Amino acid sequence: MKAGSKILKGLLVMGLVIGLVISLNSGAYSKDVIKIGCAMSFTGKKSRTGKLYVDSLKLAEATINKAGGIKVGGKAYLVKIKFYDDKSNAAESAKLIEKLITEDKVNFLLGPYSSGITIPDSIVAQRYRIPMVEGGGASGKIFSRHNPYIFGTLPAAGQYFRTTLEMLAGFKPKPKKIAIIYGDDKFDISVAKGAKKIAEGLGLKVVLYEKISESSADFNTILTKVKSLAPDALLMAGHTEGGINLIQQAKELNVNLKMISLTVGPSEADFRKSLGKNANYIFGVASWSPQMNYKGYLFKNTQEFVKIFKAKYGYDPDYHNASAIAEMAVLKNAIERAGTLNPQKVRDAIAKTDLMTIYGPVKFNPNGQIKGSSVVLQIQGGQVYQVYPNGTKKPIYPMPAWKDR
Amino acid sequence: MLLQIIINGILKGGLYALMALGMSLIWGVMDIINIAHGAFIMLGAYCTYWFFSLLGIDPFISLFLSVAILFVIGYAIQRYLINLVIRATIFITLILAFGIEIFISNLALVMWSANVRMVQVPYGASNFSIGSVTIPYARLGAFIIALIIAGIFYYILNKTRLGRSIRATSQDLDAARLVGVDVAKTYSFTFGLGVGAAGAAGTLWAVLFPINPMMGGVLTLKSFVVVILGGLGTMFGPIVGGLTLGVAEALGTNWFGATYENLISFTILVLVLIFLPKGILGKSE
Numbered sequence: 001m002k003a004g005s006k007i008l009k010g011l012l013v014m015g016l017v018i019g020l021v022i023s024l025n026s027g028a029y030s031k032d033v034i035k036i037g038c039a040m041s042f043t044g045k046k047s048r049t050g051k052l053y054v055d056s057l058k059l060a061e062a063t064i065n066k067a068g069g070i071k072v073g074g075k076a077y078l079v080k081i082k083f084y085d086d087k088s089n090a091a092e093s094a095k096l097i098e099k100l101i102t103e104d105k106v107n108f109l110l111g112p113y114s115s116g117i118t119i120p121d122s123i124v125a126q127r128y129r130i131p132m133v134e135g136g137g138a139s140g141k142i143f144s145r146h147n148p149y150i151f152g153t154l155p156a157a158g159q160y161f162r163t164t165l166e167m168l169a170g171f172k173p174k175p176k177k178i179a180i181i182y183g184d185d186k187f188d189i190s191v192a193k194g195a196k197k198i199a200e201g202l203g204l205k206v207v208l209y210e211k212i213s214e215s216s217a218d219f220n221t222i223l224t225k226v227k228s229l230a231p232d233a234l235l236m237a238g239h240t241e242g243g244i245n246l247i248q249q250a251k252e253l254n255v256n257l258k259m260i261s262l263t264v265g266p267s268e269a270d271f272r273k274s275l276g277k278n279a280n281y282i283f284g285v286a287s288w289s290p291q292m293n294y295k296g297y298l299f300k301n302t303q304e305f306v307k308i309f310k311a312k313y314g315y316d317p318d319y320h321n322a323s324a325i326a327e328m329a330v331l332k333n334a335i336e337r338a339g340t341l342n343p344q345k346v347r348d349a350i351a352k353t354d355l356m357t358i359y360g361p362v363k364f365n366p367n368g369q370i371k372g373s374s375v376v377l378q379i380q381g382g383q384v385y386q387v388y389p390n391g392t393k394k395p396i397y398p399m400p401a402w403k404d405r
Numbered sequence: 406m407l408l409q410i411i412i413n414g415i416l417k418g419g420l421y422a423l424m425a426l427g428m429s430l431i432w433g434v435m436d437i438i439n440i441a442h443g444a445f446i447m448l449g450a451y452c453t454y455w456f457f458s459l460l461g462i463d464p465f466i467s468l469f470l471s472v473a474i475l476f477v478i479g480y481a482i483q484r485y486l487i488n489l490v491i492r493a494t495i496f497i498t499l500i501l502a503f504g505i506e507i508f509i510s511n512l513a514l515v516m517w518s519a520n521v522r523m524v525q526v527p528y529g530a531s532n533f534s535i536g537s538v539t540i541p542y543a544r545l546g547a548f549i550i551a552l553i554i555a556g557i558f559y560y561i562l563n564k565t566r567l568g569r570s571i572r573a574t575s576q577d578l579d580a581a582r583l584v585g586v587d588v589a590k591t592y593s594f595t596f597g598l599g600v601g602a603a604g605a606a607g608t609l610w611a612v613l614f615p616i617n618p619m620m621g622g623v624l625t626l627k628s629f630v631v632v633i634l635g636g637l638g639t640m641f642g643p644i645v646g647g648l649t650l651g652v653a654e655a656l657g658t659n660w661f662g663a664t665y666e667n668l669i670s671f672t673i674l675v676l677v678l679i680f681l682p683k684g685i686l687g688k689s690e
Contacts (some may be wrong), residue, residue, distance in 0.1 A: 043511065100588060149646040184664050211664035215623050216616045218666070220413035221536040241521050244615045248523075251530035252541035253409075273613050274523035278530060328649045402530075 002323055015134045027165040034070055034077045034341065036108040036331065037100030039121065044088025048240070048270070049320055053136060055313050056324035057081055057110065057290055063298050067244040070332050070341035073339045079332075094120035102127045107341050108133070110327055113320075115139035115157070122150040133330050137322030139190040143367040151350050151364055153326040155287050155372040157187050158194025164261050164285055164376050165195065167388040168233055169202040171397055172196055175232035179208035183223060209229050214242065219249045226255060233259040240265045244274045244372035251278055251402050257284055258398030266379050267318040281399040282386065284377040288319035288359055289386045297329040297357035305358040326359035409538050410655045416540075418651020419548035420453060420609055424624060425631035425643035427602030431636045434575040434595045437487065437498045438490055441506035443621030444648045445600045447513060449475050449607020450616040457524045465546060466607045472601045477483050479600025483593045484522065507623065513618035521667020522616040547609040552644075556603050562596070571595050575638075630674045645685050649673075
């Protein structure tokens with residue numbers, strides 16, 4: 001027992017020391033700084049995608065500051081993003097947003113990653129009337145709450161698969177049956193619900209519509225079901241690891257479909273690296289792809305952003321990265337148009353945003369979500385191409401069977 | 406289709422059994438619920454990944470290296486860390502194990518980043534068919550290896566002097582000491598063996614699924630369920646528990662929907678605790 005209490009005492013002392021160090025570190029900003037608060041997933045389940053946002057936001061912060069900061073009424077302010085780690089936990093994230101507002105006194109807020117975490121965060125932002133621009137949550141539930149302080153740069157989740165289904169319905173011979181599986185996360189549920197409605201509207205029969213567990217790595221049972229139902233296409237709304245598992249196990253169980261499409265995954269380098277050759281022919285959806293070219297606001301254009309980003313971080317940016325850049329572009333533009341740091345006035349300016357960014361044109365619907373749609377991607381020869389609409393390559397459909405590759 | 410689903414479940418059950426083997430051993434002998442078990446599985450998986458991607462060693466060969474490395478890590482952690490609180494209440498050892506788990510996971514996160522990685526062996530997803538049933542080679546291989554390792558464990562525990570001292574220590578600590586068993590050393594060996602088995606499970610996991618530094622938590626829980634299902638104090642407990650859970654999950658997700666995998670596991674856990682409080686094979690004291 002003695003050793004135990006010694007360790008406990010030691011832990012207590014360590015805790016005090018760490019607490020002291022952290023508290024001494026905060027509040028060390030000079031006056032001419034616009035503070036922007038952000039709770040992001042540095043650790044935990046969402047940390048891999050969270051890192052994409054952090055990398056982009058830091059790059060945007062540095063780019064803005066290098067170009068002289070943000071001009072408010074003739075005076076230039078530097079921007080400083082104050083990050084906290086929400087540990088991929090929604091309750092933790094909401095607490096941190098409150099802390100950012102009340103203790104760190106940030107001027108404006110950026111969103112977290114994933115819809116489930118964005119909802120509670122946006123409620124806190126609304127309570128304190130601080131505008132939040134987020135690029136990591138697309139569920140309709142974020143924007144259906146009549147919250148005037150939340151603005152999102154990802155297109156509506158329910159519309160995610162629209163272009164994919166339109167493309168699919170246009171193939172000859174016209175596919176008849178599709179299967180939709182989705183994770184138990186707010187975003188995925190919204191995507192799947194929307195996709196089901198759109199598919200039925202296009203005359204495609206949804207033969208399997210099933211929720212899967214996000215924490216499970218095993219898709220054998222559901223793939224066995226899919227195999228016996230033999231749909232033309234399988235759409236999955238899920239996250240990267242689930243996508244990798246699905247494809248790997250589809251090959252293990254020799255499940256051959258004409259098309260498999262995933263929401264998250266194909267656009268990410270990890271996905272292609274993990275699956276190697278097996279990633280070929282898989283379809284994906286994205287609100288953005290690095291092959292686009294738009295005139296930028298913080299960067300000259302999309303291609304230049306891609307080049308700078310790749311040189312700095314060593315990986316290809318995907319739509320998460322671009323969406324995060326758009327967040328910062330929207331904030332800077334709105335603050336400068338408002339000519340003040342008053343949160344209410346900046347909020348009104350954000351609502352009127354009409355901005356061209358490397359992510360594409362940004363305009364918000366009255367509910368705060370961006371007006372936009374997604375493009376269809378396909379992996380061909382280890383590279384991701386936009387295949388619909390106006391693709392740089394033609395979609396390969398049907399996908400070749402596993403044994404013919 | 407049903408046959409395919411049952412076979413999927415059995416193959417997965419083998420991996421579950423191996424995952425739980427080490428946890429069961431440590432729990433049974435030392436009365437430590439090793440919360441860090443999943444983190445050790447993760448380390449095993451990363452060992453395999455690095456051996457494969459840096460040196461090109463096939464996972465089924467590097468398995469031995471991973472087990473050896475994890476054995477040393479486990480031995481050292483027991484010898485120099487857990488040994489300090491081994492006489493304390495179960496609560497203290499639980500906290501320490503919890504701390505080790507947080508430390509290992511986050512160290513891995515810092516060193517290797519949260520990127521998802523996968524061991525892409527050439528035979529990775531290939532398969533063969535018997536009638537309408539498709540069997541992936543890698544899963545079958547993992548299943549067989551799991552059984553072999555369980556067999557080796559059985560041999561060590563029942564036929565060697567080390568195994569006899571491990572069993573003696575778990576049955577009666579004082580008596581074991583009286584007849585000259587070096588308890589501290591036995592504990593270190595036990596912990597090393599348990600962690601080594603976790604390393605083997607990690608290797609097989611890495612062949613089948615993508616890995617990341619945070620994967621351990623869920624695996625600890627799964628192992629925990631399997632140990633309780635099978636019952637403590639017997640080498641066959643984890644195997645019976647693992648196979649039961651694997652098949653039950655496969656059938657359950659087929660009938661009730663894939664989203665309920667964890668609900669199914671924990672419902673079975675509760676039912677077993679109510680009707681067979683010592684587990685399916687548990688020995689009464």
